[in-house]
Structure formats: structure tokens, C-alpha cells
């Protein structure tokens with residue numbers, strides 16, 4: 001299964017099932033969207049202070065997937081704002097997890113989208129058409145591969161391999 005809905009199993013229940021065979025993202029990312037429980041197969045972007053690939057991807061059909069953006073933790077600019085996030089909602093993405101910043105926080109809070117990021121800053125990124133899609137990436141404490149399954153809720157973020165996720169009901 002690489003697209004479609006997966007059950008939004010509570011992250012604590014996933015720990016109880018998989019223990020440390022699951023991967024856990026370290027604390028630091030917080031919720032910015034109106035949806036705080038979301039799950040789905042992962043698509044990845046690796047970029048640095050350039051949200052070209054983020055904008056492009058979130059304008060394509062999401063099919064219930066979660067975009068994981070490895071922005072190397074930069075706090076100097078935002079990799080997503082309300083326009084790009086609204087396009088993600090329109091295109092059926094379940095969520096966006098950004099190791100980096102967002103902006104337009106007031107509007108993001110109204111959107112039917114899971115959004116976790118490090119923080120917010122008014123400064124936008126500079127689009128130079130750079131960034132990689134569908135490569136292994138890093139979130140704090142966890143490597144993430146395209147096709148992994150991500151589960152997010154108020155407690156945090158858990159990643160499972162497709163094989164681990166296949167057994168979930």
C-alpha cells in the first residue's frame with residue numbers, strides 16, 4: 001500500500017505494539033493545522049531554505065499521503081504558508097511535517113490539514129528551483145524513507161515501515 005488512508009492509530013499505542021522497532025521523532029515539532037491526528041504514506045522532500053519542491057508537490061494529488069520536508073532544521077525562513085497549505089487541503093494531502101518553519105500561522109490553524117513544524121517566521125524562502133523529492137531524509141531522531149507510514153498526534157510522531165504498517169487494523 002503506497003497511497004490511501006491508514007487508520008490514525010494513537011502514537012502511544014504504536015509504541016506499545018512495536019516498542020523500539022518503530023521510529024520516534026524527538027520532541028520539538030508542534031502542531032499548526034486544525035488537524036492534530038493524521039496518518040498516511042510518506043512522500044519526502046529534502047531542501048534548504050527553498051520551498052520549490054514543497055509548493056510543486058502539494059499542488060498534485062495527495063491521496064491521503066503525508067509530505068515530510070527535511071529542511072535541515074533551518075529557522076531562518078518559512079517553507080510553507082497559507083497558500084501552499086490551502087493547496088495541500090484542496091489536493092487531499094493528510095498532512096505536512098516540516099523540519100523547519102511555517103508562516104501565516106493564524107490561517108494555518110483554520111485549515112483541515114495536519115501540520116507539524118519547528119516554529120514560525122514571517123520571512124518566506126527564496127525559490128531557486130532546488131530540492132530533492134523521494135529521497136531518504138532526516139527528522140530529529142529518525143530517518144524517513146519514501147513509502148514509510150507516518151502517524152502523528154498530540155503525543156508526537158511515529159514512523160513504521162510498510163511491512164509493519166501492513167499488520168495494523
Ligand SMILES: O=C([O-])CC(=O)C(=O)O
Nearest residue numbers: 080081082083084124125
Ligand atoms: O509562498 C511561500 O513561499 C509560502 C507562503 O507564503 C504561502 O504558502 O502562502
